[in-house]
Amino acid sequence: MKMHTINFTINGRKESLKVSSNLTLLHMIRENLALTGTKNGCEAGECGACTVLLNGEPVNSCMVLAVECDRAEIMTVEGLTENGELARLQESFKNLNAVQCGFCTPGMLITAYELLQRNPHPTPSEIKEALVGNLCRCTGYERIIQAVEQASGE
Amino acid sequence: MNNPLPRLPEFEYIRLETIEKAAQFLKDHPGEAAPYLGGTDLFVGLRDRRKQPKYLVDLKHLEGLNSLTFDPAKGLTIGARVTLNQLIDHRDVQKNYPILCQAAKQVGGYQLRNRATLCGNICNASPCGDTIGPSMVYQGSVNIFGPDGTRSLPLEDFFLGPGKVALVDGEIVHSITLPLPPEGSQGMYLCHGRNKLSDLAIAAVSVLAYPDLTSASGFRFRIALSAVAPTVVIVEEAQVLLSENPIEPSHFEKAAHIARQSCKPIDDIRSSAEYRRELVYTLTSRALNQVWDSLQSV
């Protein structure tokens, strides 16, 4: 297989990699860059655990090819914290115990983070709709929805 | 039991500068190359080995394919690479093609719709593709670019069967055109899945209606049924019934009966054929009544 050279920015850092055609963005992030915060829950676009921002938009990274990310800007859960400081959204997840096993959490946070960028004061039903592509088996979602709502307040 | 691969199989990613070159490449590699947009259907097929192309020909960067333009005279042109979220967020689409927005919102989750396209949904030609019915009641057509030039095909002639469309090797859907909806039209997309949102449709109904003085009822209706036959069903007989007779509430039930009879559903993991038929009846009757109410209230 041919290798393609791609240059991109991830969490504000410039990177250059040689990738094969069939490498997904998910595997590139987890394996080539060892940014293991992004999770693999299905590799089929169904669970949302692999959600990252690609040029500011949330995508299922298991459904994106790495070769397409030349000149792209990528943000993963690792990019949410600045200098070790939790973002407001993370603070409200913490306040409300909106995390259990934590496997869905990175994807949830990224999807919710972008929702708040796009719609700073979403209603509960807008939050639910925005997060429908992020499965969580532990929490029953209620606290996650409340946490996003809390983060949107003030 | 088909055991999907742990990751994507080998293929070559192809990115050519022009649509001409892309079309030529597809033509030169019949059966071996697949056009690639959001990949949300393609990747699933690749992993479970239903699709085994050697080449994925990316179309997303090609000129003209990303345009989403609304012309108050001619209607809407949706470039092949326009994502479902772009469509949903577009003011003119929301205003003039609300059924399409309603349907597009049913596809997967938000992040999936940042990749998934209308064109992909249509070209994939799944009987349960959410946006196909609405595109058909808007009387859309696909604009096709091929090595031998361009052509347009009404959607009604585009679908040949589940997963089968009227394209020949080397042809690429360049865009989809939806003409301006008739003046005063109202419509709705009602779909029924197992979960409240994000599930594939078990059955879905698209209804578009508008005032028309040339018809006996003063209105015309377009009704499309999804997920209940190999391809979307346009319920001609019900459309005629509702146009050619003065409107009576009982006609909506009658039309719903006709819809039930015109579909050819199957039993599958999502539903029995029988339940699909029943849903077609209920959803059609609901959609017709609600659309009728909104026609009245305008």
Add this chain to the structure above:
Amino acid sequence: MKKSQKILALIGTNIPRVDIQEKMTGEALFTDDIQFGVKLLYARIKRSPHAHALIKSIDTSRAEKLPGVRAVVTGADFSGRIGLYLKDRHIIARNRVRYIGEPVAGVAAVSEAVAEKALDLIQVEYEPLPALFLPQDAIKPDAPLIHPDLGEYEVVNFIFPKPGTNISNHFKIRKGDMKNAWKNCAAIVENEYYIPHIQHVPLETHVAVAKVDLSGKITLWTSSQSPFAQRDLIAKTWGMSPADIKVISPYVGGGFGCKAGVTMEALPVLLAMKVKGCPVKLRLTREEEFYTNFVRQALLIRLKMGCDAEGNILAMENTMYWDGGASTEYGVNITRAGGYSSTGPYDIPNVKTDSYCVYTNNTIGGPYRGFGMSELHTGIEQCVDELANKIKMDKVAFRMRNVVESGDILATGMVMHPTGIKACIEKVAEAIEWGKPSEPSAPHKKRGKGIALMWKAPAMPPNPGSSATLKFNSDGTVFLSIGGQEIGQGAFTVAAQIAAAGLGVPMDWIRISKPLDTDYSSYEWQTVASRITWTMGNAILDAAKDARKQIFKIVAKAWKENKKDLEIKDGIVYSTNTDKKISLKDFVITGIPKKKDQGWIGGPIIGRGKFMPTYVTGLDKDTGQGKRAVVHYTTGAQGFIVEVDTLTGKLEIIKAVSAFDVGKAINPDLVKAQIEGGMVQGISSALFEQLVFKEGVLQNPNFVDYRIATTMDLPDKMESYYIEVPQDDGPFGARGIGEHPMVPTIAAIANAINDAVGIRLEGPPFTAEKLFMAIKAQNKSVD
């Protein structure tokens, strides 16, 4: 300050989760996140396409020659069997396959892609055998045997297989006088329910990495609820010393029972034995997770219940056929638990129970949050509703009259301990405004209310042990070494809370030693059965007591005071007698200098603690009678208000309420989080979930067609309550709450549906389709 006041500051307080920071930054390490470098090999497994067949031949020669392939294994490589309660499973099939998806060969290669290619080169020849997919069929006398060698399998002494049949356990209760009891009944209800297979669906699929060094020692990195049980089971299987196996288990991305015991983890071990020195990773795809891993057994339950005219339940006959699947190594104990709890939380004088674990050619059944109780209560609680109906008694009043109370003699002969189930019923009934009709939102919609009770005991061997070690650092901070796993339920937080309260130090002085590592962590049987807060909590308290004893001894000696006059608060030892104080930091490692530089008192403090229930007795094989069947029961109730669209069958949950008696809520918010999450999982299983098999082939091995609840499927309103009737031997009175919140859910929803539209379906999931069809049939029969 009094001791009780000091404890109050930490126990019963909503301390933030200790694991939350790293779980929100992406730092939290899960097994698949561990980096192994270039030596890492990837495993893929060739699986049986047949539900039941003899293996005629396997040819792996072409696969072995493929560049990049490092090892190939088949059943020929290992003849032993593995199993927690009954050794009936080969790690890789030998001679015979018993379900679709059973491993027949494994490959380790330099990449998943190469390993996958190698699988295609392995040729297996099968001779298909007749297969059994329903327990009803499998118990027939002429049914083909799935395990002809059942009689030779090693089994624990409380499981009773019947060689020569497909029954791997038969648990019986015979209590009272059934014949006369039926005669005295004013009403009798007989019903049958079927609860299909479902899956745990942890968001993290199973993943395990094994490495075997040149001397044969094994290291296994796994996503596991039970690293010690895995170590011991693997040791037993290969005849090794547990000391030569090291299991390391970081955070677990959801367990719900499926990561207990050993499932797929032995496969990379077998491969790693052939490529010594190289770690071998096996990660299940989502699809494999669905069709090859343990599932919740299906249950066919036949119930007969009767009561007198006043509404006292007099008798119950409960016959359960559990679809154990192709192996029942773990499942046999579920059928036992279903047996000894078979009355549900009711006081019933006459009981006849037969709980059968039946082999079929379906996927292997295993532990699932609730360990049989959701399935059992789905039957009982609907039957109880029907019985109340039959004698025209209010369903809540009927339950209040019959529910178990402190001092009742249970069906097994055990005496019931104090429990708050009546308070739970009252709470739930009040919250859903029981007895008051709820107005539907449209004329074609109907509303109903339903309630269901539950009880559940930790199901385990009689003597599962826990231990804990507290190791001080020079600044007073403490490493708490435990073997209980953090699987999302909050175990690490509660452990730290108990340790801090037990020692008398600030919460942030406690650090959990992680990841769990069987070489360094303190022994714990398994993180299952909702037992961890209770049993591990006790071990931690015991360790704290031990540490305090050492601390007081040193300080008393240094101060020449009586040990009894010393206390610890906020990390400072003080005397209630004099005003003396000393911070733990000042001596827990270095000791206290004697006066005038005359030497030292003390040294590093290490608290050691343990807990093991010693009072659980065996039960008679023929009657199920014994002094104490289980350690205790957590009880509770749920109530639902539902609305059914009669034209589509679609069900909407208007309100869902839970109340459980947790003994003592150490961390109330975490208790509520468990209740909410469990209830939604229960709702999901009631409305959507079923593994659909066609001749043993799973039809929905993915999220596309195995739907689980999403954000959009939540009840409009959810409330959770807890009651606190203390457990006599629980830490601060606590009992477990991990599994219970999903146990009554299916039944409560079923009862609400019945109240709304008068329909009882054979079993879940209560899909719109099934409801619609039943309503349609009902309308027809009325016409």
